[in-house]
Amino acid sequence: MPELFTVLPPHEALQKLLTHLTPRVPIETIETARALNRVLAEAPAARSPLPAFPRSTMDGYAVRAADTFGATEALPAYLTVIGESPMGGAPTQSIDRGEALIIHTGGMLPQGADAVVMIERTQKTTTTEIEVMRAVAPGENVLQVGEDVKPGDPLFAIGHLLRPQDLGGLMALGLTQVTVAQRPRVGILATGDEVIDPHAEPRPGQVRDVNTYSIGSIVERAGGRAQPGGIIRDNFETLYQAARNLLDQADALVLSAGSSVSVRDMTSDVIEKLGQPGVLVHGVSIKPGKPTILAGCDGKPVFGLPGNPVSAMVVGDLFITPTLWQLQGCARPPLRQTIRARLTHNLASVPGRVDYIQVKLIERAGELWAEPVFGKSNLIYTLVKADGMLIIPIDANGIAAGEVADVRLF
Amino acid sequence: MPELFTVLPPHEALQKLLTHLTPRVPIETIETARALNRVLAEAPAARSPLPAFPRSTMDGYAVRAADTFGATEALPAYLTVIGESPMGGAPTQSIDRGEALIIHTGGMLPQGADAVVMIERTQKTTTTEIEVMRAVAPGENVLQVGEDVKPGDPLFAIGHLLRPQDLGGLMALGLTQVTVAQRPRVGILATGDEVIDPHAEPRPGQVRDVNTYSIGSIVERAGGRAQPGGIIRDNFETLYQAARNLLDQADALVLSAGSSVSVRDMTSDVIEKLGQPGVLVHGVSIKPGKPTILAGCDGKPVFGLPGNPVSAMVVGDLFITPTLWQLQGCARPPLRQTIRARLTHNLASVPGRVDYIQVKLIERAGELWAEPVFGKSNLIYTLVKADGMLIIPIDANGIAAGEVADVRLF
Numbered sequence: 001m002p003e004l005f006t007v008l009p010p011h012e013a014l015q016k017l018l019t020h021l022t023p024r025v026p027i028e029t030i031e032t033a034r035a036l037n038r039v040l041a042e043a044p045a046a047r048s049p050l051p052a053f054p055r056s057t058m059d060g061y062a063v064r065a066a067d068t069f070g071a072t073e074a075l076p077a078y079l080t081v082i083g084e085s086p087m088g089g090a091p092t093q094s095i096d097r098g099e100a101l102i103i104h105t106g107g108m109l110p111q112g113a114d115a116v117v118m119i120e121r122t123q124k125t126t127t128t129e130i131e132v133m134r135a136v137a138p139g140e141n142v143l144q145v146g147e148d149v150k151p152g153d154p155l156f157a158i159g160h161l162l163r164p165q166d167l168g169g170l171m172a173l174g175l176t177q178v179t180v181a182q183r184p185r186v187g188i189l190a191t192g193d194e195v196i197d198p199h200a201e202p203r204p205g206q207v208r209d210v211n212t213y214s215i216g217s218i219v220e221r222a223g224g225r226a227q228p229g230g231i232i233r234d235n236f237e238t239l240y241q242a243a244r245n246l247l248d249q250a251d252a253l254v255l256s257a258g259s260s261v262s263v264r265d266m267t268s269d270v271i272e273k274l275g276q277p278g279v280l281v282h283g284v285s286i287k288p289g290k291p292t293i294l295a296g297c298d299g300k301p302v303f304g305l306p307g308n309p310v311s312a313m314v315v316g317d318l319f320i321t322p323t324l325w326q327l328q329g330c331a332r333p334p335l336r337q338t339i340r341a342r343l344t345h346n347l348a349s350v351p352g353r354v355d356y357i358q359v360k361l362i363e364r365a366g367e368l369w370a371e372p373v374f375g376k377s378n379l380i381y382t383l384v385k386a387d388g389m390l391i392i393p394i395d396a397n398g399i400a401a402g403e404v405a406d407v408r409l410f
Numbered sequence: 411m412p413e414l415f416t417v418l419p420p421h422e423a424l425q426k427l428l429t430h431l432t433p434r435v436p437i438e439t440i441e442t443a444r445a446l447n448r449v450l451a452e453a454p455a456a457r458s459p460l461p462a463f464p465r466s467t468m469d470g471y472a473v474r475a476a477d478t479f480g481a482t483e484a485l486p487a488y489l490t491v492i493g494e495s496p497m498g499g500a501p502t503q504s505i506d507r508g509e510a511l512i513i514h515t516g517g518m519l520p521q522g523a524d525a526v527v528m529i530e531r532t533q534k535t536t537t538t539e540i541e542v543m544r545a546v547a548p549g550e551n552v553l554q555v556g557e558d559v560k561p562g563d564p565l566f567a568i569g570h571l572l573r574p575q576d577l578g579g580l581m582a583l584g585l586t587q588v589t590v591a592q593r594p595r596v597g598i599l600a601t602g603d604e605v606i607d608p609h610a611e612p613r614p615g616q617v618r619d620v621n622t623y624s625i626g627s628i629v630e631r632a633g634g635r636a637q638p639g640g641i642i643r644d645n646f647e648t649l650y651q652a653a654r655n656l657l658d659q660a661d662a663l664v665l666s667a668g669s670s671v672s673v674r675d676m677t678s679d680v681i682e683k684l685g686q687p688g689v690l691v692h693g694v695s696i697k698p699g700k701p702t703i704l705a706g707c708d709g710k711p712v713f714g715l716p717g718n719p720v721s722a723m724v725v726g727d728l729f730i731t732p733t734l735w736q737l738q739g740c741a742r743p744p745l746r747q748t749i750r751a752r753l754t755h756n757l758a759s760v761p762g763r764v765d766y767i768q769v770k771l772i773e774r775a776g777e778l779w780a781e782p783v784f785g786k787s788n789l790i791y792t793l794v795k796a797d798g799m800l801i802i803p804i805d806a807n808g809i810a811a812g813e814v815a816d817v818r819l820f
Contacts, residue, residue, distance in 0.1 A: 032608075032623070033623055033626070036627045036630060036631070050790075050791070051617065052612060052614075052617075053614050053615060055617075057786060057788060059671050085615075086603075086615070087602065087603040087604045087615070087644065088602075088603040088604035088605075088615050088616055089613070089614070089615040089616075090613075090614035090615050091615075104672075104673075105717075106602070106604055106617070106717065107604070107615070108614060108615040119671075143786060143788065143789070147785075147786070147789065148785075148789040148790060148791045149791050155791075155794070156794070163627070163820050164623075164624045164625075164626075164627030164628050164631065164723065164726075164820070165624050165719075165723055165790065165793040165794055165820065166794055167623040167624060167626075167627055168620040168621065168623050168624030168627075168719055168723070168790055168793075169620070169790045169791055169793070169794040171608040171618055171619065171620055171622075171623045172608070172617070172618050172620045172719070172790050173618075174608055174609070174611070174612075174618055176608050176609050192497065192498075192516070193496075193497040193498040194497045194498035194516055194517070195498075198442075198581040198582070198584055198586050199584070199586050201584070202462060202584075203499070203500075204462075204463050204499070204500035204518060205463060205495075205496070205497070205498050205499040205500050205501075205517070205518040206498055206499075207461065207462075207465075207516070207582070208581055208582050208583070208584055209581065210578040210579070210581055210582045211578065212581075213442070213443055213574075213577045213578050213581045214574045214575050214577060214578030215574075216443070216574075216577075217446045217573070217574030217577055217578075218574050220446060221446070221574065234497065261469050262514075263514075307515075307516070309575075309578055309582070313574065313575055313578070316574075335747065335749075335819070337745065337747055375557075375558075376467060376553060376557070378467060378553070379553070379557065379558040380460075380558060380575065380578055380579045380582050381460070381558045381559050381565075381579055383575040383578075383579070384565070384566070384575055384576055384579040409745065410573050410574070410575065
């Protein structure tokens, strides 16, 4: 007999799944240049300071700050220019009292210099002499050794999701390889005797597979790699074998089940047989997507999605996405973009259930409005026409036209 | 003599560039399954209706609605069950007055049926007879042929950015290939006698290349393909030849110029020689990033970025990203995620300039606060430590601690 499950609110359902997932995906070391959107599995450490030499932040003259003290336009300081700091090399000269060296932005300060005077604050009097018309403080217009990063400074924590500037920061320190979580491999099986490959021409009663592609894209967006396992007939042994093989080679599994009650029950039985503890959540108090199955099978997450493509997308977005980020050990997954918009129509709901309503966003007099895309809940083009999902919270019995609500953008 | 340029506000600068770009990138036909985040270059059309046959949305019985009129629990309608509609095939039987056919969610309605009674509203009296305890209206629990999409219905406009559900919707119609804009190829050249490959060990005065990687990642994020052209010495002819070769094979070019005035001028001269009309904007009223060059060279955008990695990132984000979406013909690029946060410190600014301040987001008593990451403007790790950029608008002379401002997330 199947265990009795209570339909859980979406947040509780997700927590129940996430707390059961102990193992993470394996880690790998890859080129930093290819690590955008990957999650750090080891904390890289700086072996050298950044900058590694005192650098000028201005075009001008490297000087001893003390030589400029008190300098004004009326009473400038006079310095002897003894040469130039070459870009990309160390200056061969050091400067002494009363001397200056031409320096460019990014150039290395010579021995003896502790500040840079901007060229705009100077005037040439002869080919080898300048007037300095404003004093500089020691360290002014200079990046000190290690001012950006000191050896041993914490750079990134484990679990950090790498952004464009992070790749730049790693490269600046010569950290050309990083150790990251592997992209979770997510097996996807479509089931249903009526489902066919989209490349084929359907006969009467047949429909093309949608979920392999929409769910596969959700997986890719969340850093995973979709591994489509094809379309499986509604037969326990066939489905179990296909699921077993796919899960053994993957880090997670999605079964996009047929919608009829008998097929849903079969999916649940197959999942129970895939590993321990098996089905954790059977039914979530959301619409659409109520007949969702969340399971942990020997440490790997397994999702039983409703076959209806709209429900499958909502459930994929709510449960698969955060699970994949957790598998990668991501400390702070990308924020789901949610905006506030005013509703154009009254929408009824039932307390105790979170409703997700497809809406188009329209601008009216400079304000954002959310207009429901009407149509039966299993029409994929209601999702295609929508910009996002308006959320009716669990305790509300609807939202009135003109009220403001959260819209989760796709 | 170089033309005299006025420093433009960022929005005007971008408009000036975008209006000068006439050609788009070439188009290509690819597998729909691999078209996530690509921009449609042709509008696909449905060749067949969706669904292609009348489908049940429930488990139950296909009936003639008229046979159920008036049925109640007290006075049910009695129907003869003559068979079952097979999943994935057309029913071989048609139903007549007083008859019903077992049907599953997604199954095809038989000839003669115009509605489906949910199984929960029926009761079996014998193996071939059911009681129907509630009337159904014609069409109830049925998806009509073409109810989702009719042949000729507009599906997507040209310029649409493909999302997970869009791939599903295309597959549902057998549109397994789509014609999209090619991903713009963006050449990236780093210049500077002091800049070296990050894999090398710098000698005194040398620094590792950062911008090739941070800007390359910005390009990838905006749908482009980064084509790094290496590090070029500060020599007009060398830089011109490298830029010429790279631009000829690309759709756009980024020169990450050295920061000294002489190198900046050289970059501008090189860009002028690359094509017509040449430099459009030389200087933008932003901080950091003022010495930005935006150019159109024979229809291709060319960017001269400040060498300072922080400025380069800000400028890349503000100008390269929207330009790449426009090159792809994207009607509605992904919204830049901006949130509101309360500032922890007073920040001064200068009216007439937009300031971008690196901030960390912190939560205090359930409210989001933006804490500036202090440090000289050219420290790459100020960007690494930041969650986003706080924007001080062009007309403000600062923001006081406690005030709320927009933060553009990375």
